Amino acid sequence: MRERQILDAAVQVFSRYGYHPASMDEVSEVAGVSKPMIYAYLGSKEDLFTHCIRRESARLLDAVAAGIRPELAPDMQLWHGLRSFYRFVHEYRDSWTVLHRQALAVGGTFADEINQLRQQAIELVAVLVKSAGSRAELADQVQKSGEGLAVALVGAAESLADWWIDHPSVTEGMLASWLMNLVWLGFNDLVEGKLWTPSDPAA
Amino acid sequence: MRERQILDAAVQVFSRYGYHPASMDEVSEVAGVSKPMIYAYLGSKEDLFTHCIRRESARLLDAVAAGIRPELAPDMQLWHGLRSFYRFVHEYRDSWTVLHRQALAVGGTFADEINQLRQQAIELVAVLVKSAGSRAELADQVQKSGEGLAVALVGAAESLADWWIDHPSVTEGMLASWLMNLVWLGFNDLVEGKLWTPSDPAA
Amino acid sequence: MRERQILDAAVQVFSRYGYHPASMDEVSEVAGVSKPMIYAYLGSKEDLFTHCIRRESARLLDAVAAGIRPELAPDMQLWHGLRSFYRFVHEYRDSWTVLHRQALAVGGTFADEINQLRQQAIELVAVLVKSAGSRAELADQVQKSGEGLAVALVGAAESLADWWIDHPSVTEGMLASWLMNLVWLGFNDLVEGKLWTPSDPAA
Amino acid sequence: MRERQILDAAVQVFSRYGYHPASMDEVSEVAGVSKPMIYAYLGSKEDLFTHCIRRESARLLDAVAAGIRPELAPDMQLWHGLRSFYRFVHEYRDSWTVLHRQALAVGGTFADEINQLRQQAIELVAVLVKSAGSRAELADQVQKSGEGLAVALVGAAESLADWWIDHPSVTEGMLASWLMNLVWLGFNDLVEGKLWTPSDPAA
DNA sequence: AATGAATGAGGTTTCATTCAT
DNA sequence: TATGAATGAAACCTCATTCAT
Numbered sequence: 001m002r003e004r005q006i007l008d009a010a011v012q013v014f015s016r017y018g019y020h021p022a023s024m025d026e027v028s029e030v031a032g033v034s035k036p037m038i039y040a041y042l043g044s045k046e047d048l049f050t051h052c053i054r055r056e057s058a059r060l061l062d063a064v065a066a067g068i069r070p071e072l073a074p075d076m077q078l079w080h081g082l083r084s085f086y087r088f089v090h091e092y093r094d095s096w097t098v099l100h101r102q103a104l105a106v107g108g109t110f111a112d113e114i115n116q117l118r119q120q121a122i123e124l125v126a127v128l129v130k131s132a133g134s135r136a137e138l139a140d141q142v143q144k145s146g147e148g149l150a151v152a153l154v155g156a157a158e159s160l161a162d163w164w165i166d167h168p169s170v171t172e173g174m175l176a177s178w179l180m181n182l183v184w185l186g187f188n189d190l191v192e193g194k195l196w197t198p199s200d201p202a203a
Numbered sequence: 204m205r206e207r208q209i210l211d212a213a214v215q216v217f218s219r220y221g222y223h224p225a226s227m228d229e230v231s232e233v234a235g236v237s238k239p240m241i242y243a244y245l246g247s248k249e250d251l252f253t254h255c256i257r258r259e260s261a262r263l264l265d266a267v268a269a270g271i272r273p274e275l276a277p278d279m280q281l282w283h284g285l286r287s288f289y290r291f292v293h294e295y296r297d298s299w300t301v302l303h304r305q306a307l308a309v310g311g312t313f314a315d316e317i318n319q320l321r322q323q324a325i326e327l328v329a330v331l332v333k334s335a336g337s338r339a340e341l342a343d344q345v346q347k348s349g350e351g352l353a354v355a356l357v358g359a360a361e362s363l364a365d366w367w368i369d370h371p372s373v374t375e376g377m378l379a380s381w382l383m384n385l386v387w388l389g390f391n392d393l394v395e396g397k398l399w400t401p402s403d404p405a406a
Numbered sequence: 407m408r409e410r411q412i413l414d415a416a417v418q419v420f421s422r423y424g425y426h427p428a429s430m431d432e433v434s435e436v437a438g439v440s441k442p443m444i445y446a447y448l449g450s451k452e453d454l455f456t457h458c459i460r461r462e463s464a465r466l467l468d469a470v471a472a473g474i475r476p477e478l479a480p481d482m483q484l485w486h487g488l489r490s491f492y493r494f495v496h497e498y499r500d501s502w503t504v505l506h507r508q509a510l511a512v513g514g515t516f517a518d519e520i521n522q523l524r525q526q527a528i529e530l531v532a533v534l535v536k537s538a539g540s541r542a543e544l545a546d547q548v549q550k551s552g553e554g555l556a557v558a559l560v561g562a563a564e565s566l567a568d569w570w571i572d573h574p575s576v577t578e579g580m581l582a583s584w585l586m587n588l589v590w591l592g593f594n595d596l597v598e599g600k601l602w603t604p605s606d607p608a609a
Numbered sequence: 610m611r612e613r614q615i616l617d618a619a620v621q622v623f624s625r626y627g628y629h630p631a632s633m634d635e636v637s638e639v640a641g642v643s644k645p646m647i648y649a650y651l652g653s654k655e656d657l658f659t660h661c662i663r664r665e666s667a668r669l670l671d672a673v674a675a676g677i678r679p680e681l682a683p684d685m686q687l688w689h690g691l692r693s694f695y696r697f698v699h700e701y702r703d704s705w706t707v708l709h710r711q712a713l714a715v716g717g718t719f720a721d722e723i724n725q726l727r728q729q730a731i732e733l734v735a736v737l738v739k740s741a742g743s744r745a746e747l748a749d750q751v752q753k754s755g756e757g758l759a760v761a762l763v764g765a766a767e768s769l770a771d772w773w774i775d776h777p778s779v780t781e782g783m784l785a786s787w788l789m790n791l792v793w794l795g796f797n798d799l800v801e802g803k804l805w806t807p808s809d810p811a812a
Numbered sequence: 813a814a815t816g817a818a819t820g821a822g823g824t825t826t827c828a829t830t831c832a833t
Numbered sequence: 834t835a836t837g838a839a840t841g842a843a844a845c846c847t848c849a850t851t852c853a854t
Contacts, residue, residue: 018223018310020221020223021223023848024848024850025848025849034814034815035849035850035851036814036815036816036850037814039851040813044849044850045849045850101308102308104304105305105307106221107219107220115369148363148366148373148377149381149385151362151363151366152362152381152382153359153385154362155358155360155362155365155366156355156358156362157355158358158362159355159357159359159362160354160358163354175351178355181352182352182356182389183385183389184389186385186387186388205838226822227823228822228823236839237841238840239826239827239841240838240839240840242824242825243838243839247824408817422716424629424715424716426627426629429843430844430846431843431844440819440820441819441845442818442819442820442846443817443818445845446817446818450845450846451846507714508714510710511627511710511711511714512627521775554769554772554779554784554787555787555790557768557769557772558765558766558787559791561764561765561766561768561769561771562761562762564764564768565760565763565764566761566764568764569757569760569764572724581757585761588761588762588791588795589791591795591798592791592794595795595798632827633828633829634827642835643835644828644829645829645836646835648829649834653828653829654827
């Protein structure tokens, strides 16, 4: 459909230049569609950007959700989720850039939408952490900081995604491994020679 | 001096609107200085932004460096560094926003400067990790992923800084604690009831 | 076409104020076209001025070339060329002003273009002088100063064109006559009562 | 005196950039005097330019007048006047540029002043022509075109002056010679081998 | 349904000119 | 007296947005 064609172009252009410097002229050129069409289908520049964010957010959520196996152990769920996330970032780099970099920089409504998306990711992670801890009684302080831990983990994952752009030789499995080792085992264990490995290496 | 007055205003305005939407008119209004003065003291808009980034980068580095005690154990150094970092973010929120959000979004030279700053932080952390691991022989895979771990830790710290803005009731000590627990102990230990605490609680 | 409409206005405005003081606002007002149209059709102010110069140069060359009859005697060719020139100056005064006064004053690329135009005129005249002199052997010194004589003649013609603006009662035929008498006969002959007159008065 | 220092700088700057693009900042810099001083001594930019024109006009007139020997024959007077003129142009190129190119381009009052100067030159030449012709009865048509001839001669002289800038190997004597041959003898005589030479070669 | 053509509004930058010292 | 410091005004240029076809 025309709408998709336009959105694809918009994501590409917004990703490259950012919201404000991006020009509707360039979007129309890349989309191969005249400007009045853009306004007819998607509304103003602001509307267009909102549509971009919404579509890419949904894509990202779908991609991650599709990778998770709820029947597995918490650490394996996290592991699969991370790999799905990095596969998405790899395949739709422009989407990721728009969501993570450009939308937040604009602030206002856009940043709010992105923060909601992040919140969903954080809560998803928080559930995993909680279920992992349900075997034992988590220390009080940990209980309280549950969300904080999730925020940190999500942030770490995002930063590695950015860093990946400049270090493309790394695979998405390595990225996910590092994170698992870092947050599941911690430095403390690492220096003692422990390593986290997927219980199901084939996955 | 006039220069500082202008830079303060510029950081504030760039932080709020981002580089492109920010107008020199608004900078001049906030600074209480006419536009030609800005051009006389700091040059073009691009120059002005560069000056902002440079000054705030230096401030951030100084703040973190000032908080580190090289004679302490690695984990304590990290702990102090993180607290200094969060104190800086708290005290100079606009500086942090300009550096972390706006400069990266603009891309080009600006993003390069920020990435250099990040790289410095990452290397600093990498040194700590290495010194912590020197007691034992780090697993090969850890050796290779050293920088990745540091990237992840730095990213986690940054994300928590952003998240803090929307959750101001948390203290900088709590943020640092969470991170220490997360990366030093890891979930694995946490669920077993272990907790990381500063060896020198007074610090 | 729109382009012509804009160029006409630009020539008028540049002619009146000169390149630098002329404002794109005024050009757009005179052209009855909004400023963005000017930039869309003709580019920057510099581009616009270049287009003006090019068009008017071509017009001037065409006008003079159209008036010359190559089959006539050299003096008659000069006579006709001069009259064509003055007719052009009369009909397109703004064009002449832009070419002769404003473009030269700006210097740089503009002046270069004008000087090339002048050079063409000079060479044209030089050819006439040479063909007139071919019947006899021109004195050596004359040979060497051929271009200088042409420069002087062209300059004299230009100056009379300027002077004409303030003395509009004179006809273009009179101007051409004076020049012919001056350069073809010279004062020396004039004071002896000689006069140059077109051999074909009807022309 | 301060005034002279400023005027020298102004002539230099106006000559190089033209009236409008020239900046008071540059004048003050070249003059080694602060801007408020310029305003105190010479008034506004317009006033400053007027002063420049007036001073250089006077200089030019003086230079030419000083070279003329009223007791000589008319052609010799013209010859001496032309050489003085070219010597002035050579020695004070900036003055000449300001007067001939820049002032006329600005138009308005400035052009008027320059035109008055030209008129003086023209009348001076017209007197010579008239005195040369007084021996015989000039043809009626010549009488009427007297001023026109003078205008043409002056224009030719000016154009050669401009042309000289790009052909510096020519001497001022050659320039004056060409003009004398052109206007005093005319092409007609030149092709017959006649040449005008100063009756007093030492001069 | 689709677009070429057009513009109002606003942004960066410069410069003649003047206070306060 | 002489100047460093300051600004109001205006110029060039661009872009989101809309008619008329």
